[in-house]
Amino acid sequence: MVRVVIADDQALLRASFRMLIESAEDLEVVGEAGDGVEAVEVVTRTGADVVLMDVRMPRLDGIGATRELRGKGARVLILTTFDLDEYVYGALRAGASGFLLKDTRPADLLSAIRLVARGEALLAPSVTRRLIGEFARMPGPGKRPTPLDGVTEREREVLVLIARGLSNAEIAERLVLSPATIKTHIGRLLAKLHARDRAQLVIAAYESGLITPSR
Template identity: 55%
Template sequence: MIRVLLADDQSMVLAGLHTILSAEPDIGVVGQARDGRMAVELARELTPDVILMDIRMPIVDGLAAARELAGSASKVVMLTTFDLDEYVYEALRAGAAGFLVKDIPDDQLVAAVRAVAAGDTLLAPSVTRRLIEAYVRRPPAAAMPSGAAELTARELEVWRLVGAGLSNTEIAARLYLGEATVKTHVSRVLAKLGARDRVQLVVLAYESGVV
């Protein structure tokens, strides 16, 4: 059973998410929060597998709440609206496992929750690439992260494509490699850069000017 915590200050959004997810036999909603402070408290009490967190909430916003929960066992997925939110990049830097737009189709929402619970990332879909392109405020190119000098030419190329939002399947097609080989390269890049997950690889790619 995938245990999910919902955090949003809009009752209709909470009700909709609860209805969609509770209908799945392998997903259970263990709690609901109306602000970021309550979300952090419930997350620490209930230790859910996945937290769907609205970026904009009262008392403590979703971004600050995600920072507080960084490093915990729970995977935080930010809920955003394409037209309004300007904090996607900051959310990824805060440790979020990805983000979803609120009008995502029901089946895609369910699939996303399952994917995050399994340790996958939400950075591959085209909608995510559009959000990154729209909202990332690219900082000035900084020094390469520690360990970057150890990357092979192929690993650097794979890192650049991960940073551009490509999935393993897309990278394999682009470089004429097998998916298993791409997964191995990604694992090595993660290890050499000391990144906690694929999301952080994207952040590091933007911060260092690789993308």
Template identity: 60%
Template sequence: MTGAAPTRVLVCDDQVLIRTGFATIIDAQPDMEVVGECGDGRAAVELAGALRPDVVVMDVRMPVLDGIAATRLLAGAEVDHPVKVLVVTTFNLDEYVYEALRAGASGFLLKDAPAAQLLQGIRTVASGAALLAPEVTRELVGRYAERIRPVRAAPVDTGLTPRELEVLRLIAEGLSNGEIAERLVLSQETVKTYVSRLLAKLGLRDRVQAVVHAYRTGLVT
């Protein structure tokens, strides 16, 4: 035994077979524990408050309260103690991806993804990282930048150093840590440090939120 507590997971999906399948796969992992299951977004919010999961695996289309609205209540900017949410859906629509991330989700997967990808996604989100490949970020930014960007971009005092601001702008372009390191001629560890610092200074959870923040505040045009 390593002594590390397992990642506590709440599974929310209105289809019983899918919900049970996810729970079975997750519970079989030595580093994970399913603490609850439910079939609608309202129940997910209530259970999350009672059970304090580390990660909620969330469907999008559900009765009572959909997954996007539930994610906003669990992980949105107004939440005092946000829960990490991994959205898993059958609908491969850019609009869902965009709305899920705006709502505060830390990642997005399709239900037909291999079980190993689901498990890795939970581990990634639980660690505090975002589950979005750089190419997905680029596509989202390219498609929705005008919607995210403010009508008038006023100067923003970010409190960031010039180098941290430069790293933030490259994150917003969809570059990975490795690509940023190559662009700025830095080590990946140094870039990782800059990313951690700027997220802390801006009060952001992950690089997905950093992308949205950069566009909404006019730091990237």
């Protein structure tokens, strides 16, 4: 069972999400929170696997709560009505593994929870476009790039394709390698770049200067 915590300041939305999640046999809601501080407390107490995290909450917003939860085992799936630029980059830098809008279809939301629980990253297409736009606005030459020390040329190729949104199967086809080999390369990238998932690999690719929005 995937253990889920729902963090949203609207009780009606929490109830709706609970009903949806508990309709799935492999998902279980183990707690709810009405603000970011409570979310951190509930996740810490329950040992949840995934947190559905609203962005705009009192006391501590979703980004701050995500930052507090980093390294505690739970993976954060940000859910918000607003696909604003400031939230996308901030949430991913804080350690979120996914970012979806609240108008996501129910079946897609359940799939997203399972995906994030498995350690994958998930971004809505509109969010990916805004993320790239955010990098485009960041200072270029004057900004110190994130180093890619120890990353091989083949791993750099894989990292570029991850940043462009390709799946493992698509990367394997592009590089004429087996999916198992691609999975091995990704595992090494995660270790070398101290990244938790694909979302953080995307950030590393842009922050290192390996890929830019214009390329």
